Amino acid sequence: MTITLQPVSQKNYEDVCDLEVAKDQEDYVAENMWSIVESTFNEGYETRAIYRDDKVVGFFMWVKESIEKISIWRFMVDSQHQNQGIGRKALTIALDEIKQVPKLKEIEICYQPDNPVAGDFYGSFGFIEVGMDEDDDDMLAIIKL
Secondary structure (H helix, E strand, C coil), X not given: CXXXXXXXXXXXXXXXXXXXXXXHHHHHCCCHHHHHHHXXXXXXXXXXXXXXXXXXXXXEEEEECCCCEEEEEEEEXXXXXXXXXXXXXXXXXXXXXXXXXXXXXXXEEEECCCCCCHHHHHHCCCXXXXXXXCCCCCEEEEEEC
């Protein structure tokens, strides 16, 4: 099994839009179609399709908030491909790519605090919870570089 990240393009955007999370995860993840629209009309948004070999199985989107900060806004693996180590490998690849951005000092991710696996999963990559966002909806976690 080879996991890669490739830019979302005319070639693969329909496959990305067709991905779905499990029913009990739908409240935690925005629709990929909406994310692709956002990235098309906003500067500093990066989208990646997660591939397992030659098949699209997931999606990432991160946003350059400032010269020193990037936020991961979207991260999902299709329900049929979960619990196979794909998400862990994909996040490792994404973080390696993000860390190459010059002058970057912080990577941020947010998640709903009632998501049963997010805190431990992101914590295993070095994300440290710093408190709730300004709307008091999502937990913020950061990696300082």
